[in-house]
Amino acid sequence: MQAQTLEGGFANLPVDASHAFRAVMTAMARPGDIARVQGAHPPSPMSMAAGVVVLTLCDPETPVFLAASHDTPQVRDWITFHTGAPFTDARGAMFALGAWDELPLSDFPIGTAQYPDRSATVIVESRTLSNDDAILRGPGIKDKATLSLPETQRFQTNAALFPLGLDFIFTCGDRLAALPRTTRVG
Amino acid sequence: MSDYNFAYLDEQTKRMIRRAILKGLAIPGYQVPFASREMPMPYGWGTGGVQVSAAVLTPDDTFKVIDQGADDTTNAVSIRRFFQKTAGVAVTEATSQASVIQTRHRIPEEALRDDQIIVYQVPIPEPLRFLEPSEVETRKMHALEEYGLMHVKLYEDISQHGDIATAYAYPVKVEGRYVMDPSPIPKFDNPKLEMSGIQLFGAGREQRIYAIPPYTKVVSLDFDDYPFQPTKADHACDLCGAPDSYLDELIVDDVGGRMFMCSDTDYCATRRKQGHVGAQGMPYEEDAA
Numbered sequence: 319m320q321a322q323t324l325e326g327g328f329a330n331l332p333v334d335a336s337h338a339f340r341a342v343m344t345a346m347a348r349p350g351d352i353a354r355v356q357g358a359h360p361p362s363p364m365s366m367a368a369g370v371v372v373l374t375l376c377d378p379e380t381p382v383f384l385a386a387s388h389d390t391p392q393v394r395d396w397i398t399f400h401t402g403a404p405f406t407d408a409r410g411a412m413f414a415l416g417a418w419d420e421l422p423l424s425d426f427p428i429g430t431a432q433y434p435d436r437s438a439t440v441i442v443e444s445r446t447l448s449n450d451d452a453i454l455r456g457p458g459i460k461d462k463a464t465l466s467l468p469e470t471q472r473f474q475t476n477a478a479l480f481p482l483g484l485d486f487i488f489t490c491g492d493r494l495a496a497l498p499r500t501t502r503v504g
Numbered sequence: 505m506s507d508y509n510f511a512y513l514d515e516q517t518k519r520m521i522r523r524a525i526l527k528g529l530a531i532p533g534y535q536v537p538f539a540s541r542e543m544p545m546p547y548g549w550g551t552g553g554v555q556v557s558a559a560v561l562t563p564d565d566t567f568k569v570i571d572q573g574a575d576d577t578t579n580a581v582s583i584r585r586f587f588q589k590t591a592g593v594a595v596t597e598a599t600s601q602a603s604v605i606q607t608r609h610r611i612p613e614e615a616l617r618d619d620q621i622i623v624y625q626v627p628i629p630e631p632l633r634f635l636e637p638s639e640v641e642t643r644k645m646h647a648l649e650e651y652g653l654m655h656v657k658l659y660e661d662i663s664q665h666g667d668i669a670t671a672y673a674y675p676v677k678v679e680g681r682y683v684m685d686p687s688p689i690p691k692f693d694n695p696k697l698e699m700s701g702i703q704l705f706g707a708g709r710e711q712r713i714y715a716i717p718p719y720t721k722v723v724s725l726d727f728d729d730y731p732f733q734p735t736k737a738d739h740a741c742d743l744c745g746a747p748d749s750y751l752d753e754l755i756v757d758d759v760g761g762r763m764f765m766c767s768d769t770d771y772c773a774t775r776r777k778q779g780h781v782g783a784q785g786m787p788y789e790e791d792a793a
Binding site: 332335337339343344346374380434439481 | 509510511515518520522523525529532534536537559560562563564618643646648679681682700717718719720721
């Protein structure tokens, strides 16, 4: 096992994870807000923010789907060593990780009528993340918010599934933002 | 600090609770099942709220706990000390200085800011439970958005009492979808459920977590001809004179003497420090023990 696999986790796990979760929770509660996180050093091409999310939320109980660009031995070994999360195909994913255009969105679980929480959380590695482009409305947003999204159609389709649907976390470098299924885009 | 893991719970448990909180925020008002743990306090003492707080707190937080509005009751004091000991967080009784507030049965009078989080202790998270004892059935009712039974209950209130007699745990509809139990807060507090802070609800014995993100639409159920009314005792606080706060009634002797006072102790004390005096109150300094 390479040294790179063993390194890059939280230095002080309980405290680092608590700060990371606060950032992720605030982002999910306030779509459009961009938060800065720190503490993870995952192997390329994973971003620091994606590493933080995985370290904070994934463990042996959460099957992870890796899109092609992230499905490398280095990324697999790092996630396995630090979280113990098993890897899965898209249909079994609780978490999915990858770039927007390679994620098989229609294959991820969207929950069931009785258990809408049994749906995937999709971590989208993004080249840019800023407060422009798409206009967001819905829970967590006072009037309206803006966020750079890869497209709008998919999110409108996703919101129409409510209370089912996918929840998204966008990661870019050490920053992240979130878009739950309740957000109306456009 | 102590020999406990930060905030008492082990990391895997916190991750499980954190995932439930995120799904709760993504589906406002929906009760997310979670694997509630045994806590070093009995069920009914806020084990759900404590587990949510443990998953949410960071060492930088300032923590406040209220029980029916009061900072100084046994339940509030013991939970506050619990996290002082296991998480090393700062604590306060001042609503405005707290970053995380755990509450039993009240929302503070002072409006919460967008950087504040409120955690509710919930005894029975299922608003339909007293109408339909089967979890299988209530889950189906939520899935089908079949909430007629709840309106029948409120209607029966009116036919029996001439008014909607439900005074606490008054059901609300969140973002036009899920009917939710706001925990046994007085219905006086229901309008505050639309707030700028993040609201998290934890039910330990019943193993459910749910949430309301900021600025989410929360509507108290009612009828066109019997609109929802947030009621309180028709009185001003006898200690601080506040005409608009939720009041406790206190029997002070055995010949029928009584006084009304703010249930929110921080709100009342702050007003008294500012010089407000109620009908039976004394100026703040002289009153200090």
